[in-house]
Amino acid sequence: MSIAISIENLVHRYKDAEQVAVNDITLEIKEGEIFGLLGPNGAGKTTTISILSSLIKPTQGKVSIHGFDLAQQSDESKKVIGVVPQEIALYPTLTSKENLDFFGSMYGIQKNNLKEKINHYLHIFGLENTGNKRVEQFSGGMKRRLNLIASLLHDPKVLILDEPTASVDVQSRNMIIEFLRELNKKGTTILYTSHYLEEAENLCTKIAIIDDGKIIIQGSPQQIIGSQPGFDNLENIFLRLTGKKLRD
Amino acid sequence: MRFLVTIKKECLILLRDKAGLAILFVMPLLLITIMSLIQDAPFKDYKENKIPIVYVDNDKDSLGSIIKKGLINSGIFSVITEINEETASDESIKQAVAKGDFRLGIIIPEGATNTMNKNVENRVGKMLAGFGMGKKDSTVFQPDSIQLIILFDPAAKIAFRSSVSSALDKFITRTEMETMLRIFSQKLGEASGIKQEASIESRPLITLKEIQANDSKVAELLTNSVQHNVPAWAIFAMFYIVIPLASSMIKEREEGSALRLLLIPGSYMTSLYGKIFIYTAVCLIQFFLMMLVGIYFLPLLGLPAFEIGTNFIALMLMVIACALAATGYGFMVGSIFNSHHQAMVFGSVSVVILAAIGGVLVPVYVMPGIMQSISIISPLNWSLNGLNNVFLRQTNLSEILPDILRLTGFFVLMILLSVKFNQMKKYK
Numbered sequence: 001m002s003i004a005i006s007i008e009n010l011v012h013r014y015k016d017a018e019q020v021a022v023n024d025i026t027l028e029i030k031e032g033e034i035f036g037l038l039g040p041n042g043a044g045k046t047t048t049i050s051i052l053s054s055l056i057k058p059t060q061g062k063v064s065i066h067g068f069d070l071a072q073q074s075d076e077s078k079k080v081i082g083v084v085p086q087e088i089a090l091y092p093t094l095t096s097k098e099n100l101d102f103f104g105s106m107y108g109i110q111k112n113n114l115k116e117k118i119n120h121y122l123h124i125f126g127l128e129n130t131g132n133k134r135v136e137q138f139s140g141g142m143k144r145r146l147n148l149i150a151s152l153l154h155d156p157k158v159l160i161l162d163e164p165t166a167s168v169d170v171q172s173r174n175m176i177i178e179f180l181r182e183l184n185k186k187g188t189t190i191l192y193t194s195h196y197l198e199e200a201e202n203l204c205t206k207i208a209i210i211d212d213g214k215i216i217i218q219g220s221p222q223q224i225i226g227s228q229p230g231f232d233n234l235e236n237i238f239l240r241l242t243g244k245k246l247r248d
Numbered sequence: 249m250r251f252l253v254t255i256k257k258e259c260l261i262l263l264r265d266k267a268g269l270a271i272l273f274v275m276p277l278l279l280i281t282i283m284s285l286i287q288d289a290p291f292k293d294y295k296e297n298k299i300p301i302v303y304v305d306n307d308k309d310s311l312g313s314i315i316k317k318g319l320i321n322s323g324i325f326s327v328i329t330e331i332n333e334e335t336a337s338d339e340s341i342k343q344a345v346a347k348g349d350f351r352l353g354i355i356i357p358e359g360a361t362n363t364m365n366k367n368v369e370n371r372v373g374k375m376l377a378g379f380g381m382g383k384k385d386s387t388v389f390q391p392d393s394i395q396l397i398i399l400f401d402p403a404a405k406i407a408f409r410s411s412v413s414s415a416l417d418k419f420i421t422r423t424e425m426e427t428m429l430r431i432f433s434q435k436l437g438e439a440s441g442i443k444q445e446a447s448i449e450s451r452p453l454i455t456l457k458e459i460q461a462n463d464s465k466v467a468e469l470l471t472n473s474v475q476h477n478v479p480a481w482a483i484f485a486m487f488y489i490v491i492p493l494a495s496s497m498i499k500e501r502e503e504g505s506a507l508r509l510l511l512i513p514g515s516y517m518t519s520l521y522g523k524i525f526i527y528t529a530v531c532l533i534q535f536f537l538m539m540l541v542g543i544y545f546l547p548l549l550g551l552p553a554f555e556i557g558t559n560f561i562a563l564m565l566m567v568i569a570c571a572l573a574a575t576g577y578g579f580m581v582g583s584i585f586n587s588h589h590q591a592m593v594f595g596s597v598s599v600v601i602l603a604a605i606g607g608v609l610v611p612v613y614v615m616p617g618i619m620q621s622i623s624i625i626s627p628l629n630w631s632l633n634g635l636n637n638v639f640l641r642q643t644n645l646s647e648i649l650p651d652i653l654r655l656t657g658f659f660v661l662m663i664l665l666s667v668k669f670n671q672m673k674k675y676k
Contacts, residue, residue: 054511055507055510075513075514078513085504085508087504087507088503089508090505091257091261092503093260093261094260102253102257103512105250106250106509106518107515108250134264
């Protein structure tokens, strides 16, 4: 399998910050993997995702996505990734169809093709009857699903999701997880962050636990559980490795 | 295509924001209507709006009646001789003016005509004696002074006091001159033995005629409240686009839609350019709506109709330049500030300051010298200057080109600064 995402000695320090947010991370995500990046609040997950999305420039290190070096070819890399941000990144006063039509057109998708895709995804995510309803009238779960659709319209090779199931009901969460599995079967590489460790254990083919900007363990869920004698689930291992101290 | 899609999106968002639409279109129309109505009186000719003046004539002779007649004929004052249905007296006039019931009162002292006649007779007699005519009087004559009392409301402005004093001074000088001529003619007749009194023509030999420096049809328009307020407040409203535009940009960042645009290659700036296009168009619509209100609606309220001039190409270019400058300013405010509160306070206060400096609130020519020098830094001053050139002076394109270039340059500078600020925000 070829490499989808390559991160080498990645360091990021925010302006005026005392500590580095990402501290010398190196990892590889192969094509077709579902990679879970797990860690407590402030561990460096969102900063890593922001760097991969070309939203912020790293202080140090090299990142490439599908062979595109982010320092030189950020526009090319943006074309092959789809990013589902933690917050709902949609226009609340536009309808779901208007939002998808706008963002799809901004990706340069042809009108007819875009219309088909919008109808297809709205149907899959159970939003087909909400096409003319404004997003501000949606429930939290509906917004999350629409937020995901907006990142899929251009058929990305790599899908990066920052806590896609946060604050949604069990039904919506189940639908999103099932969809991600199906998408991965079709060849899409998925990088995913979550605080739901059981969900990550079931979904991911590979996991890295990050804390204080450093990767403290990585491998398949089975490898990680096997490497920690006396622990039989990811959540207990996570607490052992990252501690029980509350984080900001 | 992406640009067109952005325009469509901005239109949809704008059209669904009813409160925003009201701020963009209804508020400016209310503003120019109210400002034109409020400022109509100060702009009106004195002939249309006479100043009431309480008049006490203790003289009851020719000087008192000549001054009264002069005040009435001036057309500036309406002369009132009664307070509370009683003939005004020295006491009642003082009380009425002090209370602010009247802004102005005049008391002509008793025997003023007699004293004036004596003074003039003595002066004329001395003059004729100098030529060997009439009797030589060796006694030293001490002229009595006549003091006309002018009472002002304590709240009356200095400019008002000086204009009234100057008008009264004019009548008194004229009365003095006429009396002197009359007595001079009498004395001359007596000295030469001719009994018949010469007729004296009191019509002024030198008069003033006010004409506009430009002889075009439009330039003959007298500046009135509508002609000043419609362009001035239209420009103010256009620059007030800073509020909805900056708000829209900050909202996009807060809602996260700006984040998604940053994830799509090349789309963030395209989206912002679409925003500039739409808000520039909004400014143009605002301006022409306000022109229509000035032309068709304000006359229904008894105000003069707004004269738009005849040089439509110059007008269009000038308005586009103003709209671009206003949008560019809003774009920069929306790029610098992170919160609605910061942008609203800075945006509104800065526009009011630029409007004040630029001559929207008070014309530049009445400002102190230092403020007149400062006024040239305000884009609202360039806008108002350029538009007044089109509306009132009927200038050609080359004469408003410096203002158009300044406004366009300001727009380019604002956009460059905004791009820089956006980049700084992106790569923090």
